[in-house]
Amino acid sequence: GAGVSQSPSNKVTEKGKDVELRCDPISGHTALYWYRQRLGQGLEFLIYFQGNSAPDKSGLPSDRFSAERTGESVSTLTIQRTQQEDSAVYLCASSLTGTGSTGNTIYFGEGSWLTVV
Amino acid sequence: SQQGEEDPQALSIQEGENATMNCSYKTSINNLQWYRQNSGRGLVHLILIRSNEREKHSGRLRVTLDTSKKSSSLLITASRAADTASYFCAPSNSGYSTLTFGKGTMLLVSP
Numbered sequence: 001g002a003g004v005s006q007s008p009s010n011k012v013t014e015k016g017k018d019v020e021l022r023c024d025p026i027s028g029h030t031a032l033y034w035y036r037q038r039l040g041q042g043l044e045f046l047i048y049f050q051g052n053s054a055p056d057k058s059g060l061p062s063d064r065f066s067a068e069r070t071g072e073s074v075s076t077l078t079i080q081r082t083q084q085e086d087s088a089v090y091l092c093a094s095s096l097t098g099t100g101s102t103g104n105t106i107y108f109g110e111g112s113w114l115t116v117v
Numbered sequence: 118s119q120q121g122e123e124d125p126q127a128l129s130i131q132e133g134e135n136a137t138m139n140c141s142y143k144t145s146i147n148n149l150q151w152y153r154q155n156s157g158r159g160l161v162h163l164i165l166i167r168s169n170e171r172e173k174h175s176g177r178l179r180v181t182l183d184t185s186k187k188s189s190s191l192l193i194t195a196s197r198a199a200d201t202a203s204y205f206c207a208p209s210n211s212g213y214s215t216l217t218f219g220k221g222t223m224l225l226v227s228p
Contacts, residue, residue, distance in 0.1 A: 004159070033215060035218070037157065041220060042205070042218055042219050043160075043205070043218040045215060048215045056215065089157050091159055093159070093160075103148035103150065105165070106150075110159050111157070111158060111159055113157075
């Protein structure tokens, strides 16, 4: 696609419910990232997928958070038993390959705003 | 990955003035990128500077890099109200494939 697409753009859920957030990266991008940004805060890295390699899950805050990616396409971030502190915007991004020494640009989606009430 | 720290946290200026934001980091890098974020939306890439470069320009943006001081600066000249946004730096090296972002500098440009 033309850019990184995320859905839903907004989600209000009750505490304790599960939510799924979807990300469609730019076609041909092998690297995909999820970040979380709480109101007025910086971005927290959550998880990184690169091709068929094992994902880097080092940023996931708890076992309630999980993510999957099918090949080099769509990714889903799942939050189980949501808590109020999960309220944030969840940003997905993709790049041609990992950034590292290559300096590849990361392209972000518009985010999924999650509110847990 | 390593995280850059932006300074100041907030900056308020008038249209037409220049805005300077700084970034410090801790370990050696291959490159450093600057991104911009409008109102909690996705970040947009502005400019990349490599470790063997000292200065780079793109339109009204000027980025400098001092690897000896492990710091970078972003200068926006002749600022406009539309430049109001948060600005993030992202240092990177070959040991890492991801970018980590700090809290950013929130720039407010008043008409």
